[in-house]
Amino acid sequence: MGTMDSRPITLAGPGGAGKTTVGTLVAERLGIAFVDLDRRFADCVGNISTYITRFGYDAYTHQNVHLCRSLLNEDTGRSVLALSSGFMTYAPQVHDDYARLRQAVEQCPTTFILIPSLDRERCVAETVRRQLSRPFARSAASEEAVIRERFPVYMALSARKIETMRTLPVIVDEIVRAVLHAV
Numbered sequence: 001m002g003t004m005d006s007r008p009i010t011l012a013g014p015g016g017a018g019k020t021t022v023g024t025l026v027a028e029r030l031g032i033a034f035v036d037l038d039r040r041f042a043d044c045v046g047n048i049s050t051y052i053t054r055f056g057y058d059a060y061t062h063q064n065v066h067l068c069r070s071l072l073n074e075d076t077g078r079s080v081l082a083l084s085s086g087f088m089t090y091a092p093q094v095h096d097d098y099a100r101l102r103q104a105v106e107q108c109p110t111t112f113i114l115i116p117s118l119d120r121e122r123c124v125a126e127t128v129r130r131q132l133s134r135p136f137a138r139s140a141a142s143e144e145a146v147i148r149e150r151f152p153v154y155m156a157l158s159a160r161k162i163e164t165m166r167t168l169p170v171i172v173d174e175i176v177r178a179v180l181h182a183v
Contacts, residue, residue: 013114015085016130018164033079065095109182111159
């Protein structure tokens, strides 16, 4: 086992996959900071839904990429970064640096795609169930459409997939082991 380096531990995946919950626990286990991109975005601009309604999804994705790039360029030591649910599925032209940033995130050995299940139908059902329990959820049909569109994108990413329909200790252990062996 090596020592930890400064590469971020990045968690990507659909809404409700467990990025915040798992990320918090991984950060606690490793004694490092946890950063939630959505929370940082909200700290900067206020409610994300209100921002999207006012300025549009394209403006949101552009600003989100800009914020993520800034966070990754900060020299604050190693941290766990939970990306926004659609971050890895944005259109390539949303930001001049997006394609490079997305590729770097995807190819980093400490990036993990959290997804309820590698089986599409189980993933769709669980994602919709989890998302509907949140206060900002869209309709069931909208949530289903989003995960059906994004599922193949998540599955095509080369980063390691972590199924989150398991117990939290098992998920956290798997990520921590992978991180410690990636250095």
